[in-house]
Amino acid sequence: MHVTRTIPALFAATALLISGCSDSEGGIADSLGGGKSLETNGDEVIQDTDGTGVEVSKRLFDKADTVVVSGKERDQQLKAAAVAVKLGAPMLTRHDGADAAVDAEVERLGASRVINVPGEEEEVDAVASAEPAGDAAAIASLEPGSPSELAMPPMFATALSSRASVATARAAGAxxxxxxxxxxxxxxxxxxxxxxxxxxxxxxQFGSNENFQARAALADNGELPGGGGLVFPGRRMVALYGHPYGPDLGVMGEQDPAAAVELAKKYATDYQPFDDQPVVPAFEIIATVASGGPGDDGNFSNETPMEDLVPYVDAIVDAGGYAVIDLQPGQGSFLEQAKLYEELLKRPNVGLALDAEWKLNPGEAPLSRVGSATSGEVNEVADWLATLVRENNLPQKALVVHQFNAAMFPDRENIVTGQPELAWVLHADGHGDPQQKFETWDVLRQGLDPNFFMAWKNFFDEDFPTFSPEQTYRDVHPRPWFVSYQ
Known part of the structure; x- marks a missing residue:
């Protein structure tokens, strides 16, 4: 359970609801003396829904002698951010339709000086940032010139955080x-x-307080290869696909585990020059294989004994890589088959893949059609896997869904994503010439839940030609997070 922490705990009883700007006189910080901290009550999201920075200003400042107010243009905001951080003043942005909110916050703060940008702003160099995606980081790197007398808790932002919110937080000394x-x-x-x-x-973008706190509660569950506790972003993966019993089902089984690891590492190394993030070697190991006959259990799927998979899982994980257990259930159940490999899935660096191509309905003959699965079948696996992660204190786990046409998941829009325990991956399995593969890629992305990360497969025999690492990362848009070879 994620417990409430204060900085320091000694001052929780002072019930400071808001902080004071360092250039204020007679504010809360002054009345209580130095060494106080902004009151917190668990991890919190400041929504800043309109991007004006008003909510952040309210949370961090009880009053301020100076306020910096920016126009909506990017260059104006970057200039205003530099001024605000230098002066230790909150920054607000006048987006369209937000004048009333900005004016009300200026009045609440009791500011005697409003610096408008553009206008008669301070002589300060604007924040240097080449691309908008880097603005938040550039502002966060500024040195505050007059931070608040209240100690601020650490804060998180992303490239989507408003410039005003990051500047105000940094101005306060956070x-x-x-x-x-x-x-x-x-x-x-x-x-x-x-x-x-x-x-x-x-x-x-951080969601509700409840969502953020749920993710924070999982932050002590260990790291993944490449650093951090999220499957993506933070790394990409390049995987060999196959089965331990031999080469007929993919390149991974063409050699023993040690040799397969060396090959996977080579592929990952080949991709690394084209990416700033770590590229991690991986195996996608077929655990259950669709079969032409019903077998002893009548489900047209051969379940590989777990002990036959372990040498490959051990080898790739010991090499700092990641393993994905792939299911081809025939007339069986994804969930029932996943549970056969529960002990492997309890490992921190092992994910799960659902291959609907080989999912048949009762009475259907193998290869009579391309298989399909319902959202309900996927959701029940996701619920089980998310629970497994929580109950075993594991880092986030990949859940890969294979697809190469719309009929494989006829109600894909009803798949429930967003669980903090899972990283959802849509693996595009199309093969052929580049135009065919790109057409499949584009079709699969239409209407796709934004929680999915895209994955790409390069085929040695069915692609004409097989893409090189450079082509894969250069020509496939968006760049795939997971690339496998079959």
Whole structure:
């Protein structure tokens, strides 16, 4: 359970609801003396829904002699951010339709000086940022010139956080960590931060307080290869696909586990020059294989004994990689088959893949059609896997869904995603020439839940030609997070 922490706990009883700006006189900080901290009551999201920064200003400042008010243009906001951080003043932005909210906050703060940008602003160099995606990080790196006398809790932001929110937090003296994803498990540093004290998150992309707190509660569950506790972002993966029994089902089984690991590491190394994030080697191991006959259990799927998978799982994990257990259930159940490999899935670096191509209804013959699965079948696996993660204190786990046409998941829109325990991956299995593969890719992305990360498969025999690492990362848009080879 994620417990409430205060900074320091000694001052929780003072019930400080809001802080004072350091240039204020006679404010809360002054009346109580130095060494006080902003009151917190668990991890909290400051939504800042309109991007004006008003909510952040209200949370961090009880009053301020100076307020910096920016126009809506990016260059104006970057200039205003530099001024606000230098002066220790809150920053507000006049977006369309937000004048009343901004004016009301200026009045609440009791400011005797309003610096308008553009206008007669201070002589301060604007924040230097080449691309808008880097603005939050650039502002967070500024040194506050007159921070609040109240100690501020650490704060998280992303590229989507408003410039005003980050500038106001930094002006107050808060340490602002800009993350690649709105989740406190994004980096080793953010995981450590959120487990040691309460934190504030800037922006509605972090979701509700409940959502943010649920993710924070998982931050002490260990890291994944490449750092941090999220499957994606933070790393990409390049995987060999196959079965331990031999080469007929994919490249992974063409050699023993040690040799397969070396090959996977080579592929990952080949991709690394084209990406700033770590590229992690992986195996996608077929655990249950669709069959032409019913077998002893009548489900047209052969379940590989877990002990035959263990050498490959051990090998890739010991090499700092990731393993994905792939299910081809025939007439069987995804959930029943997943439970056969529960002990493997209890490992922190092992995910699960559902291959609907080989999912048949009762009475259907193998290869009579491309298989399909309902959202209900996927959701029950997701619920079980998320519970497994929580109950075993595991880092986030990949749940991969294979698809190459719309009919494989006829009600895909009803798949429930967003669980903090899971990283959802849509694996595009299309093969052929580049035009065919891109057409499949584009079709699969239509109407796709934004919680899915995209994955791409390169085929050695069915692609014409097989993409090189450079082509895969250069020509496939968006760039896939997971690339497998079959």
């Amino acid at each position: 340490d602002v960590q800009v993350l690649a994803a709105p989740d406190p498990r994004a980096t080793q540093e953010s995981m450590r931060t959120v487990t040691e004290q309460d934190t504030l998150a800037l922006g509605r």
